Amino acid sequence: MIRLSEVGKTYPDGTVAVQELDLEVGRGEMVCLVGPSGCGKSTTLKMINRLIEPTTGRIFLDGADVTDADPVQLRRGIGYVIQQIGLFPHQRVVTNVMTVPLLYGESKATARQRALELLETVGLDPATFADRYPHQLSGGQRQRVGVARALAANPPVLLMDEPFGAVDPVVRTKLQDEFLRVQRELGKTVVLVTHDIDEAVRMGDRVAVFAAGGRLAQYATPEELLARPADDFVADFVGSTRGLRRLSVTPIRLEHLEPLDGVNAGQLGAAIDLDSTLEEALATMLRDDKPMIGVKKGAAFVGVLTPNGVHSALRASLR
Numbered sequence: 001m002i003r004l005s006e007v008g009k010t011y012p013d014g015t016v017a018v019q020e021l022d023l024e025v026g027r028g029e030m031v032c033l034v035g036p037s038g039c040g041k042s043t044t045l046k047m048i049n050r051l052i053e054p055t056t057g058r059i060f061l062d063g064a065d066v067t068d069a070d071p072v073q074l075r076r077g078i079g080y081v082i083q084q085i086g087l088f089p090h091q092r093v094v095t096n097v098m099t100v101p102l103l104y105g106e107s108k109a110t111a112r113q114r115a116l117e118l119l120e121t122v123g124l125d126p127a128t129f130a131d132r133y134p135h136q137l138s139g140g141q142r143q144r145v146g147v148a149r150a151l152a153a154n155p156p157v158l159l160m161d162e163p164f165g166a167v168d169p170v171v172r173t174k175l176q177d178e179f180l181r182v183q184r185e186l187g188k189t190v191v192l193v194t195h196d197i198d199e200a201v202r203m204g205d206r207v208a209v210f211a212a213g214g215r216l217a218q219y220a221t222p223e224e225l226l227a228r229p230a231d232d233f234v235a236d237f238v239g240s241t242r243g244l245r246r247l248s249v250t251p252i253r254l255e256h257l258e259p260l261d262g263v264n265a266g267q268l269g270a271a272i273d274l275d276s277t278l279e280e281a282l283a284t285m286l287r288d289d290k291p292m293i294g295v296k297k298g299a300a301f302v303g304v305l306t307p308n309g310v311h312s313a314l315r316a317s318l319r
């Protein structure tokens with residue numbers, strides 16, 4: 001869907017922001033670009049919608065070279081969400097979200113209807129929020145409006161630059177969850193820039209770790225990245241607690257469960273779903289102060305997970 005081929009960007013003052021970058025993002029995939037400050041993440045993102053022109057290399061969108069496209073036309077097909085969301089301060093929330101569909105020539109009634117639906121999608125009750133002005137919203141709510149506005153044109157591709165940056169950790173997790181849900185529902189192709197490795201492994205189907213000068217240090221699934229960092233730089237960047245982080249990206253599997261027979265109900269914490277991560281499982285055990293938890297698939301119990309099971313699952317994910 002998106003392909004960067006030997007893309008480089010040297011700014012006029014000689015700063016090499018990105019060098020020889022090769023990167024592919026599949027249709028419907030969510031890719032996170034992560035790395036220390038100044039390593040070229042935003043530059044890379046902005047080259048995809050040509051807010052910045054690459055110095056070398058080519059960028060393809062659906063097989064077509066983006067440098068052949070009319071930049072304005074190109075950007076209409078690509079949603080763009082930034083941290084300083086850039087809402088129009090003197091327009092109501094609903095009008096902010098309607099802007100792009102109106103630009104496309106949709107009727108006011110259709111655009112309004114769509115804007116109201118999108119507010120609902122991003123978890124803002126239209127009855128409460130549609131007629132407010134941006135300054136009457138919290139930071140997290142404003143960011144949701146930003147996401148709704150980017151979705152309004154129904155673009156197949158979304159570029160997001162630190163979209164959940166300016167909010168506290170609790171709201172941040174909530175926004176991430178909501179966005180993951182929206183993404184699963186709508187199947188957009190997303191490239192998301194973040195400096196937060198936790199956000200990257202939580203959100204990304206794949207994670208691209210950038211090093212200084214826009215060098216791609218590793219491009220892998222979160223599991224792979226945390227289990228097998230490609231070099232010392234990546235190992236250092238994902239941090240010495242990567243073992244703990246792996247809990248959040250490793251699923252529970254049937255083969256790591258023990259049978260339910262013979263287990264005393266008093267030993268069990270609340271049951272969790274087989275789709276949960278090891279992190280959720282361990283968190284439930286700790287919260288309920290129980291040595292094991294029941295695991296369900298739908299309504300049926302399928303077994304019991306113990307800390308030993310968590311350990312085996314982590315080890316198995318390395319193989």
Ligand SMILES: Nc1ncnc2c1ncn2[C@@H]1O[C@H](COP(=O)(O)OP(=O)(O)OP(=O)(O)O)[C@@H](O)[C@H]1O
Nearest residue numbers: 011013015017036037038039040041042043044195
């Ligand atoms: N217009 C510009 N002119 C010269 N250098 C620039 C320009 N824009 C960015 N840079 C430099 O290019 C490098 C990459 O910047 P970029 O914004 O892409 O990094 P980033 O990884 O997104 O950083 P951050 O996480 O801090 O936002 C930095 O060294 C930055 O100072």
